[in-house]
Amino acid sequence: MLGSEPRRTxxxxxxxxxxxxxxxxxxVDGKLVLNPRRIAGRSAYLCPTPACWTLAEKRRAVERALAVPxxxxxxxxxxxxxxS
Ligand SMILES: [Zn+2]
Incomplete structure (x- = not known):
C-alpha cells in the first residue's frame, strides 16, 4: 500500500x-540512544549511509534536532x- 508508511526527513x-x-x-534519560524501543521525546532520523552521517555531524543537525550536546x-x- 503506497503511502501508508510514515515518512521522515x-x-x-x-x-x-x-x-x-x-x-x-x-x-532517553538524557542520553543519546540509537533505535530506542521506547518512543518518547524528541527524535532525529538518519539514513544508514556514511555520507549522511558525515553531513549530519558537520551541520550538527542531530544536536539541533534533539537539543542535546x-x-x-x-x-x-x-x-x-x-x-559497521
Ligand atoms: Zn540521508
Missing part, C-alpha cells in the same frame, strides 16, 4: 523517506554502531 541529506529505511536517534566520542560510537 533525514537530518543529513534532507530527503524524505519511509521511516523503516532510516535509523532513529533519540534522547553530542561529543565526538558519542558520535563515533553511534556511527560505528550503524555503519
Amino acid at each position: 533525514c537530518v543529513g541529506c534532507r530527503q524524505v523517506k519511509p521511516r523503516s529505511e532510516l535509523r532513529r536517534l533519540a534522547v 553530542i561529543t565526538t566520542e558519542d558520535w563515533d560510537q553511534l556511527r560505528q554502531g550503524i555503519l
Whole structure:
C-alpha cells in the first residue's frame, strides 16, 4: 500500500523517506540512544549511509534536532554502531 508508511526527513541529506529505511536517534534519560524501543521525546532520523552521517555531524543537525550536546566520542560510537 503506497503511502501508508510514515515518512521522515533525514537530518543529513534532507530527503524524505519511509521511516523503516532510516535509523532513529533519540534522547532517553538524557542520553543519546540509537533505535530506542521506547518512543518518547524528541527524535532525529538518519539514513544508514556514511555520507549522511558525515553531513549530519558537520551541520550538527542531530544536536539541533534533539537539543542535546553530542561529543565526538558519542558520535563515533553511534556511527560505528550503524555503519559497521
Ligand atoms: Zn540521508
